[in-house]
Amino acid sequence: MKKYLLFFGLSLALSACNIGAKPPQDSSALSTAAAQTVQAILVDPAQSAETATSAPPLPQPTATLAPEASPSPTVCKDNAVLSSWLRDNRPYDKQASETPLAPSKGFLMTWHILNEGDCVWNDAYRFNFASGERLTAQDSIPVMPTGYLVNPGETLTINLQMSAPAKNGTYESSFEFINEAGSAILSMNVSTVVGQSAPANTSIAAPGNLRYEYDCSNGYTSITLYWSDKATNEEGYRISRDGAQIAQISAGSTSYNDIAPASGSYLYAVSAYNASGESAASLRVETTACQ
Numbered sequence: 001m002k003k004y005l006l007f008f009g010l011s012l013a014l015s016a017c018n019i020g021a022k023p024p025q026d027s028s029a030l031s032t033a034a035a036q037t038v039q040a041i042l043v044d045p046a047q048s049a050e051t052a053t054s055a056p057p058l059p060q061p062t063a064t065l066a067p068e069a070s071p072s073p074t075v076c077k078d079n080a081v082l083s084s085w086l087r088d089n090r091p092y093d094k095q096a097s098e099t100p101l102a103p104s105k106g107f108l109m110t111w112h113i114l115n116e117g118d119c120v121w122n123d124a125y126r127f128n129f130a131s132g133e134r135l136t137a138q139d140s141i142p143v144m145p146t147g148y149l150v151n152p153g154e155t156l157t158i159n160l161q162m163s164a165p166a167k168n169g170t171y172e173s174s175f176e177f178i179n180e181a182g183s184a185i186l187s188m189n190v191s192t193v194v195g196q197s198a199p200a201n202t203s204i205a206a207p208g209n210l211r212y213e214y215d216c217s218n219g220y221t222s223i224t225l226y227w228s229d230k231a232t233n234e235e236g237y238r239i240s241r242d243g244a245q246i247a248q249i250s251a252g253s254t255s256y257n258d259i260a261p262a263s264g265s266y267l268y269a270v271s272a273y274n275a276s277g278e279s280a281a282s283l284r285v286e287t288t289a290c291q
Helices: 002-017 027-042 045-052 094-098
Strands: 080-087 106-115 126-132 140-142 155-163 169-178 184-194 208-215 222-228 236-241 244-250 255-259 265-274 277-286
Touching (some): 080 184, 080 244, 094 184, 208 277, 222 265, 244 255
Antiparallel strands (some): 126 140, 126 169, 169 184, 208 222, 236 244, 236 265, 265 277
């Protein structure tokens, strides 16, 4: 009987604990409510409003690149050396220059010019009349066909048709070899006697004490001639190597520097000249030690 009373009391107590409690909900309904709560937390209301009225993106600054500097042009060294000189296919030496021509007679001058620089010569190079008696129909003459090139170490041959003056006399004409930039890199003087032999000249003194020095330490043969200026009435000096004139310099000069084609032996002559003729002194230069 006591056991039944104890069980009945416990049942009343448990029932009293559940008074006012809501009935249990369905498990699927509970899961839906939980998911809605999580979604509400993750989605910010302010963010939802911005989605409808979002501002356009701000423009990004564009970088401006500085222009690249152009490389400086490389300037080559232009150097020409006269290796030989002919008139009508014969060496143009002192004897040839004094051999008279008939008035208005045509003749062919030939120059062999060595490119001793590091520039490549092209068809823009020209042969120009500089001063004195005109012997050619043109004052500026092309010397290479279009597209022709002369590389360093190569030789250019220039053939130029000329005509002797119409009157008897002795004439001087200067020509220049002009590069692409318009600068003269070589000068040549042509002497022409028309109708008579050049007169012998004993009134002008030849250079005295002609001597030389040479140097090949820079990779090429440099020869310097020295002399005493004995003349008082010269118009200038002519320098020749192996019978071919290579330069004409001013009166009063006492030295001249030449770059020889190679080391070896050369015959140089230095001549004082004026309108009546010239007087020369010569010597042989030996540079075989440069080999």
